[in-house]
Amino acid sequence: MGIASRTLRECLLNQITADMPYHEEMRKLISHHLEDLAENRLPVIQKKTGYSIETIQATRDELHKLNPKPGAAFMKTYVPTVTPDVIIERDDEGNYKVRLDDDRVPTLFISEYYRRRLQDPHCTAEEREFIKRKVISAQWLIDSIEQRRSTLTKVAQEIVNHQTKFLDEGPEAIEPLKMQQIADRVGVHVTTVSRAVDDKWIQTPRGILPLKRFFVGGTLTEDGDDVAWDTIRIKLQEVIDKEDKSDPFSDEHLVDELKKSGMTVARRTVTKYRKKMAIPSSRQRRDWSLVKK
DSSP states (O other): OHHHHHHHOOOOOHHOOSSSSTHHHHHHHHHHHHHHTTTTTTHHHHHHOOOHOOOOHHHHHHTTTTTTTTGGOOOOOOOOOOOSSSSEOOOOSSEEEEEETTTTOOOOOOOHHHHHHHHHHTTHHHHHHHHHHHHHHHHHHHHHHHHHHHHHHHHHHHHHHTTTHHHHHOOGGOOOOOOOHHHHHHTHHHHHHHHHHHEEEETTEEEEEGGGGGGEEEOOOSSSEEEHHHHHHHHHHHHHHHHHSSOOHHHHHHHHHHTTTTTTHHHHHHHHHEEEEEOOHHHHHHHHGGGGO
């Protein structure tokens, strides 16, 4: 038994009191069958303890009320405030238009004093040369900032144009999109798009989202249509929610179910996204109380 596992057991056991329901069963399961509980091997526990499946499930429900990390209550969690860089608005025709939310950024300009100083006949050649260099440098900075603003506006608008269905209908309607597609439409290099959207947020009818959220991969359906992975994940969750919990779908069966919806996905891909979505395996999803004896 590892140190972490032993510490978890001790932490849970210390929270059990004699007035709790199933306190004796909880102590026994924590001490000897924690891994079996985690893997949903209830018949194994039943065989070793003599407890009924119903008792084991009720005990597990009580265990879920314990706190495996009691120290976390004393920690302060800092959640930074997100301010959107781009805001989506509808125009009079109902189309989505973007505008930069940079009102907090001061406007840069070159002081008229130095422009007048360049015209002053008393300005020495050395001073004039120095001012010229600084004015050119400042103008370059101002132009660069304006170029970045322009690029971000164009990139954000192209993203919004591509993902209109997502804005209208929700996450299940998101379209596959690569940065290269936006780069081609804007007429810039793909790295420029990457830099433009990096750590940028956009205010949408669906909430404030990172601009990178709109770039998603996809796969081809049997009809040759592109389907975004987000759409597949939503469908995968829907299939699992509706499955027979006495005999949950294996990953191979999930592939078959997705195929019925026109989504051809490899088994390893289903496994990958199931784990990303924190969905347990078919064995762990099985409700043993529904299994016919």
